[in-house]
Structures are given as structure tokens and as C-alpha cells.
Amino acid sequence: MTTAAANPDSRPAVVLLHSSMSSRSQWAALMAAHERDYRFIALDLLGYGKAPFPDAAMLASFSLAHEVEAVQAALAAQLAPHESFHLIGHSYGGATALRLARTAPDRVRSLAVFEPVAFHLLDESEPGRAEVGTVIAAIEAAATPEQATRSFIDYWNGPGAFDAMPAPVRERFTAQVAKVRLDFTALLSEPATLHDMAAIGVPALVLSGRAGPASTRAVVTRLAAALPNATSAQTPGGHMAPITHAADVNRELAAFLATVA
Numbered sequence: 001m002t003t004a005a006a007n008p009d010s011r012p013a014v015v016l017l018h019s020s021m022s023s024r025s026q027w028a029a030l031m032a033a034h035e036r037d038y039r040f041i042a043l044d045l046l047g048y049g050k051a052p053f054p055d056a057a058m059l060a061s062f063s064l065a066h067e068v069e070a071v072q073a074a075l076a077a078q079l080a081p082h083e084s085f086h087l088i089g090h091s092y093g094g095a096t097a098l099r100l101a102r103t104a105p106d107r108v109r110s111l112a113v114f115e116p117v118a119f120h121l122l123d124e125s126e127p128g129r130a131e132v133g134t135v136i137a138a139i140e141a142a143a144t145p146e147q148a149t150r151s152f153i154d155y156w157n158g159p160g161a162f163d164a165m166p167a168p169v170r171e172r173f174t175a176q177v178a179k180v181r182l183d184f185t186a187l188l189s190e191p192a193t194l195h196d197m198a199a200i201g202v203p204a205l206v207l208s209g210r211a212g213p214a215s216t217r218a219v220v221t222r223l224a225a226a227l228p229n230a231t232s233a234q235t236p237g238g239h240m241a242p243i244t245h246a247a248d249v250n251r252e253l254a255a256f257l258a259t260v261a
Contacts, residue, residue, distance in 0.1 A: 009039050012109075012261040013085035015075065016042040017093030019240070020117075020183045021152070021176050023049030026090070026243055030250045038257065041085070043074050045093060047179030054182060062182045064099040064190050071100060082107065086261060088253060090114040090242045091216075092183050095190070098223075101200045102192065110260040112205040112253055113223075115216040115239050120190040121197070121223060128218030136184050139177070148181075149174040155213065156239045197226040204230035205256040207249065211238035231256075 016027040024042035031040040044051035046067055058066045079085065084107045089097030094116025101108045122129040135155045142148035153162040153173060162170060206224040208217060216239055224232040233252055237245035 011037060011039040012257075013079060013083065014038045014040050014257065014261075015071075015085045015087050016040060017045060017071070017087075017089035017096050018042070018048070019091030019093055019242070020180050021048070021173050022090075022243070025049070027088075029246045030253060033250065034254055034257075038086075038261065041075065041078050043071060045096065046070050047182070048176065053179065059182070061189075062185050064096055064186045065103075067096045067186060068100045068103050071096065072104070084109045086110045086112075086257060088112045089116060091117050091239065092187070094118070095187055098197070098200070099190065099192070101202070102196065105199070105201075108200075108202055110203045110205075110256070111200060111227075112207065112256055114207040114242050114249060115209065115212055115220060116223065117187055117216060118190070118192075118219050118223065119187050119215065120192060121194055121226075122215075122218055126218055128213075128215040131213065132215040136188075139181065139184075145174050145177050146170070149177045152177065152180055158238075194222055194226040197223060198228055201228050203256075203260045205252070206230055206232040207252055208232070208234050209237040209239055209241040209245070210234050212241075213239060 016024065018024060018026045024044050027042045031042065047053045054062055054066060087097050087101060087108050094113035095118040097111060097113055098116055098118055101111050119129060119132050135151060138151040139148045142151060150162040154160065204227045206220055206227065208220040220232065224230050235241050235245060235248040235252060237248065242249045
């Protein structure tokens, strides 16, 4: 018995990378609204959602290269070899997207990032870099995983945000703080500079929230200037606007995709 070959999916592929302490599900509204036009591939980054925690061999020197290797392995199961795609990332997913765009320039057709936490692009003397350094120090000095998680959540969402969450949510986030520590290790050890960003020549959109912190505002300003083919825009909300103000952020992303896909 023979069967007819399925028609190939002609929709442009769009790869979605989420923030730390999140999962692929943060993109559910974007995918539901635009699945007719795009073949969305939302991935769980290492240690989040259904993705495994980095293995022991990675722990001593965890880097964005490890994260990108895992992304590429996941994409190999969903895209044809050498198939190109549009790339969207938020926060840690945005920093990972920058690394992926440089690693596979022949495959990334466009790049959109919302407040990528690419702190390696900031000079150590900059206030934004010092601000995030204070957060990292508080996480490392915390007596318990819960205290460390509170420092992380409250920095991005405002004082008291962690304690205001339901207990099951606090517990879920606390269980992920070990990966957050690795995320920071990867971000601060990333060797790429603003000069390296100039190699990303595809159409790019750099988004930020109007209430975002100084650290990511500084990254966004420098990144938008360094990327040779970038536009920038602001949305309501802060660093977590892709979740708290999803409709506003998704409107910007959809408009951008419509111009490049």
C-alpha cells in the first residue's frame, strides 16, 4: 500500500524562545492568533518546561553556546536541514537568540527580541551593569532558594511580587532558581561584544517595556544602535510585558513579521 506524500507546510517558520523561569507556553496567545500565517516552533530552554536540566558536564562552564546547541538539536527534529526561520526571543531567550543568530547566520531570516538580558554588551562601569550585579549578588548570598527566588522575581516585577503569588506558583519558581544561576553565568561569560552584533545583518526589531529596569534599557539602547538593520519600539509594561501585556507586545511582533516573512 502506498500513501500520497503530505503537502509541505508553506507557512514561514518562526522560532520562539522564552524568558528565564518561564516556558514555551508564554507564547500561546501569539501562536493562537497567527497560526494560520506562520508555523510557530516554541521551544523550552534547558531546565524549563519539559526540557532537561543541563547535564553535569556543562555545569562547571555553562554558556550560551550550550543553550544554542540544545536549541539547534530541538530544531533538527522540526525543520529540514538548512531550512531558514524567523527568530523571536524574550529576556534570556532574547540573549540566546542573539547567540543563535550569530551561530547560524545563513538560517535566521529576521530577529525580534524583547529586552534581551545580554548584559555582556554593557561595560562593567555602567550603572545598568552594576544594577544587575546587585541582583546577582543578592541571589548568591541568599540563605535559601526561596530568598534567592524572591530577589530575582521582585527585581523584574517589583517589590512584593513574589510574596503576592499563590504558594504553588512560588514553589514552582523556587524549584527553577538553580537554572537562573546558570543563566546568569552564561550571560556574563558570553564573549560577544557590540562590535560582534554588527554581523547580524538581517532585519531586526528591538522591543522594550516603558517600565523596564535600567539594566535592560541600557542593553536595548546599545543593541538597537549596533544592529545594522534594526528598528526599535516600546510597549506598555515592564520587562515581563510579553506575559503581562501580551496583546501589546504581540501586536508589535505580528506587524514586524508581516514586513519580513
